[in-house]
Amino acid sequence: xxxxxxxxxxxxxxxxxxxxxxxxxxxxxxxxxxxxxxxxxxxxxxxxxxxxxxxxxxxxxxxxxxxxxxxxxxxxxxxxxxxxxxxxxxxxxxxxxxxxxxxxxxxxxxxxxxxxxxxxxxxxxxxxxxxxxxxxxxxxxxxxxxxxxxxxxxxxxxxxxxxxxxxxxxxxxxxxxxxxxxxxxxxxxxxxxxxxxxxxxxxxxxxxxxxxxxxxxxxxxxxxxxxxxxxxxxxxxxxxxxxxxxxxxxxxxxxxxxxxxxxxxxxxxxxxxxxxxxxxxxxxxxxxxxxxxxxxxxxxxxxxxxxxxxxxxxxxxxxxxxxxxxxxxxxxxxxxxxxxxxxxxxxxxxxxxxxxxxxxxxxxxxxxxxxxxxxxxxxxxxxxxxxxxxxxxxxxxxxxxxxxxxxxxxxxxxxx
Amino acid sequence: xxxxxxxxxxxxxxxxxxxxxxxxxxxxxxxxxxxxxxxxxxxxxxxxxxxxxxxxxxxxxxxxxxxxxxxxxxxxxxxxxxxxxxxxxxxxxxxxxxxxxxxxxxxxxxxxxxxxxxxxxxxxxxxxxxxxxxxxxxxxxxxxxxxxxxxxxxxxxxxxxxxxxxxxxxxxxxxxxxxxxxxxxxxxxxxxxxxxxxxxxxxxxxxxxxxxxxxxxxxxxxxxxxxxxxxxxxxxxxxxxxxxxxxxxxxxxxxxxxxxxxxxxxxxxxxxxxxxxxxxxxxxxxxxxxxxxxxxxxxxxxxxxxxxxxxxxxxxxxxxxxxxxxxxxxxxxxxxxxxxxxxxxxxxxxxxxxxxxxxxxxxxxxxxxxxxxxxxxxxxxxx
Numbered sequence: 001x002x003x004x005x006x007x008x009x010x011x012x013x014x015x016x017x018x019x020x021x022x023x024x025x026x027x028x029x030x031x032x033x034x035x036x037x038x039x040x041x042x043x044x045x046x047x048x049x050x051x052x053x054x055x056x057x058x059x060x061x062x063x064x065x066x067x068x069x070x071x072x073x074x075x076x077x078x079x080x081x082x083x084x085x086x087x088x089x090x091x092x093x094x095x096x097x098x099x100x101x102x103x104x105x106x107x108x109x110x111x112x113x114x115x116x117x118x119x120x121x122x123x124x125x126x127x128x129x130x131x132x133x134x135x136x137x138x139x140x141x142x143x144x145x146x147x148x149x150x151x152x153x154x155x156x157x158x159x160x161x162x163x164x165x166x167x168x169x170x171x172x173x174x175x176x177x178x179x180x181x182x183x184x185x186x187x188x189x190x191x192x193x194x195x196x197x198x199x200x201x202x203x204x205x206x207x208x209x210x211x212x213x214x215x216x217x218x219x220x221x222x223x224x225x226x227x228x229x230x231x232x233x234x235x236x237x238x239x240x241x242x243x244x245x246x247x248x249x250x251x252x253x254x255x256x257x258x259x260x261x262x263x264x265x266x267x268x269x270x271x272x273x274x275x276x277x278x279x280x281x282x283x284x285x286x287x288x289x290x291x292x293x294x295x296x297x298x299x300x301x302x303x304x305x306x307x308x309x310x311x312x313x314x315x316x317x318x319x320x321x322x323x324x325x326x327x328x329x330x331x332x333x334x335x336x337x338x339x340x341x342x343x344x345x346x347x348x349x350x351x352x353x354x355x356x357x358x359x360x361x362x363x364x365x366x367x368x369x370x371x372x373x374x375x376x377x378x379x380x381x382x383x384x385x386x387x388x389x390x391x392x393x394x395x396x397x398x399x400x401x402x403x404x405x406x407x408x409x410x411x412x413x414x415x416x
Numbered sequence: 417x418x419x420x421x422x423x424x425x426x427x428x429x430x431x432x433x434x435x436x437x438x439x440x441x442x443x444x445x446x447x448x449x450x451x452x453x454x455x456x457x458x459x460x461x462x463x464x465x466x467x468x469x470x471x472x473x474x475x476x477x478x479x480x481x482x483x484x485x486x487x488x489x490x491x492x493x494x495x496x497x498x499x500x501x502x503x504x505x506x507x508x509x510x511x512x513x514x515x516x517x518x519x520x521x522x523x524x525x526x527x528x529x530x531x532x533x534x535x536x537x538x539x540x541x542x543x544x545x546x547x548x549x550x551x552x553x554x555x556x557x558x559x560x561x562x563x564x565x566x567x568x569x570x571x572x573x574x575x576x577x578x579x580x581x582x583x584x585x586x587x588x589x590x591x592x593x594x595x596x597x598x599x600x601x602x603x604x605x606x607x608x609x610x611x612x613x614x615x616x617x618x619x620x621x622x623x624x625x626x627x628x629x630x631x632x633x634x635x636x637x638x639x640x641x642x643x644x645x646x647x648x649x650x651x652x653x654x655x656x657x658x659x660x661x662x663x664x665x666x667x668x669x670x671x672x673x674x675x676x677x678x679x680x681x682x683x684x685x686x687x688x689x690x691x692x693x694x695x696x697x698x699x700x701x702x703x704x705x706x707x708x709x710x711x712x713x714x715x716x717x718x719x720x721x722x723x724x725x726x727x728x729x730x731x732x733x734x735x736x737x738x739x740x741x742x743x744x745x746x747x748x749x750x751x752x753x754x755x756x757x758x759x760x761x762x763x764x765x766x767x768x769x770x771x772x773x774x775x776x777x778x779x780x781x782x783x784x785x786x787x788x789x790x791x792x793x794x795x796x797x798x799x
Contacts, residue, residue, distance in 0.1 A: 025472060044525070045521060045525045046525055046528050046529060046532065048521065048524055048525050048528060049521065052517075052521060059470045060472075063470060063471055063472040063475075064472050070422075070424075070431060071471070071472065071475070071490075073469060073470070073471075073477065073488070074470075075469075078517070078521075079520065082524065093672075096668070096672060100668045104550075104554055104558055104664065105554060105557070105558075141486050141488075142429070143424050143429045143430065143431055144424025144425060144426045144427075144429070144484075144486035144487055144488050145424075145426075145428075145429045145486055146485070146486055192429070193429060390429050391428070391429055391430040392428070392429070393428070393429040394427065394428055394429070395426055395427050395428070395484065395485075395486055
């Protein structure tokens with residue numbers, strides 16, 4: 001190869017430090033269309049199209065994202081996802097059958113079995129998320145070089161599991177330690193070609209915003225409990241008044257809790273992402289809390305609109321269909337619906353179709369406003385300093401795992 | 417023919433401005449990738465090995481089968497359109513690739529549809545052998561442990577009290593005698609036990625393991641011995657066919673298939689639940705028909721009218737006062753016109769019929785639950 005003999009890279013003959021912006025070209029309307037079209041295609045394909053839809057979605061996210069003028073490329077295929085899912089089913093089958101056996105043979109223990117299963121699934125979700133990340137990284141190309149992930153998915157799952165347990169036991173106080181530990185494991189096991197990422201985030205990087213928010217929320221929660229107890233035991237006000245006060249306090253607490261979460265999560269993401277280095281190159285980005293809040297507001301409005309339209313259409317439809325049965329008129333009762341189900345007629349099919357349309361539009365809105373919106377927010381203020389240092393990164397590794405992500409799919413762990 | 421474009425060699429993370437030059441024909445020739453400044457030939461790609469990769473609108477990304485995995489040529493703007501226009505063979509291959517994907521999707525959909533169809537029509541067949549393979553003791557054990565839950569759900573004050581706990585009372589002897597006659601020389605998988613219990617919910621059901629419940633509210637609405645006999649024989653049909661166990665087996669299978677289709681193996685999503693209910697209602701209808709035919713066959717053998725059952729069901733459905741009645745019906749006894757139709761048909765085939773119980777027997781059964789402070793009230797210790 002003549003690579004070493006011709007080192008001069010494109011447009012950067014001198015190796016002067018240079019910063020490059022991340023740019024996202026994606027537009028919402030065609031993306032929304034893509035999702036809705038994909039969901040429609042899932043109907044005749046009995047859900048199988050979802051592997052094609054996920055692939056199309058990723059292609060859009062990747063190819064519309066540019067760093068220094070070079071777009072990312074997603075090289076995964078739908079069939080890899082399909083095969084991965086089939087493998088995950090094979091893992092689930094024994095669990096499913098043993099659960100069935102326990103339900104039959106020892107029904108008294110089945111509650112216990114589910115109690116074991118919930119943490120078990122939480123553990124598996126960590127495993128699946130890590131494997132899925134590896135699948136996506138090893139299928140991401142930038143300037144012809146693929147990313148890789150080292151490390152062990154079981155090790156990551158254990159780390160996540162124990163830290164979660166500790167964080168619950170310490171009432172959240174150990175969260176910054178958990179976040180740092182998991183971030184570090186993920187980032188330092190990520191490679192671009194042969195070059196390993198480095199994570200410089202420390203607990204103190206995020207400690208101040210986190211503990212500040214923790215103290216505010218806990219202090220407020222304690223205050224609200226005292227005030228509520230006081231309102232109920234107070235001689236002056238009646239029980240109705242006390243309940244009203246409790247509800248108002250509850251909402252105030254929830255509101256402050258949301259704001260605290262918004263503040264902490266955006267600070268942690270901003271500071272930890274900005275602690276990522278790749279050799280000499282440094283990532284820096286800023287996620288603004290108000291952008292996320294605006295995104296949530298738009299999502300809430302869109303969902304209310306959707307629920308309103310479907311609520312109205314659904315009630316009218318139900319009233320129309322039950323009119324033939326319900327002589328007394330008025331709002332349809334449980335019995336009318338029950339009778340409607342018994343007839344097993346086309347009316348029931350219409351109800352199912354309406355329900356599917358509602359769920360489909362909901363998920364299309366969620367993907368467009370929350371998923372797509374978040375990607376935009378992250379990329380908007382992101383840049384890489386010393387980008388020229390990446391020119392000397394070299395290809396390494398292959399696509400792995402060969403068929404992937406099935407477990408993540410089966411466990412509902414979907415990230416882009 | 418040549419185009420200026422960007423080249424990544426798939427070895428180093430740098431981009432180069434190159435010119436791609438076609439030597440020979442698009443079918444048999446090759447593309448030479450020539451660096452813009454130095455005119456060095458960086459790579460040669462056989463034209464027939466060229467593959468088009470996905471790129472955003474306005475860009476064309478090309479790779480070659482023989483080149484390193486990440487090697488790419490990226491063409492932008494008008495050059496991209498021009499280049500595509502000049503490569504009919506590549507366009508053909510890309511189209512073929514897309515058709516292959518579509519074919520794959522169609523094929524796997526058909527396969528899945530086949531599996532589901534096999535499941536929907538095959539599970540009544542499969543659930544039978546699977547259930548038969550399970551030792552009856554399993555089901556009896558299960559029945560004992562779930563009986564408490566059922567009695568709590570349907571009884572009063574958290575327990576279902578038998579209207580008449582004395583097994584030797586005329587009413588209980590009449591019921592036991594009827595069960596004997598229905599069984600004839602058949603051996604049930606477990607001992608069939610019937611309990612007439614005090615409850616405000618008009619229902620009758622069989623739980624796993626051979627226990628049958630006939631609730632007092634239903635008995636109040638039962639107007640003839642034939643109606644009572646019809647319901648009892650129907651529930652005995654469920655016991656004989658081990659429908660309770662078959663239901664559990666098929667519900668588990670349904671959860672699996674639905675989870676498979678929706679890709680949600682945790683089975684917690686609402687869509688999965690609705691799907692399960694839809695498919696499972698199909699099985700319970702199948703099971704109801706089997707139990708109906710069992711009851712009709714027994715009626716024919718014992719010489720009583722088999723079509724009294726739908727009259728009773730109609731009466732319950734007509735009683736809109738209790739939501740519970742409708743819900744109970746919905747859960748296990750989908751009342752359809754079709755069902756009434758075939759029961760009437762069976763009645764017509766049965767020819768002349770007589771009573772299922774003697775007048776005295778039916779009197780005793782009907783008054784089993786009369787009054788908490790009556791004759792049997794003393795026996796049960798309630799008062």
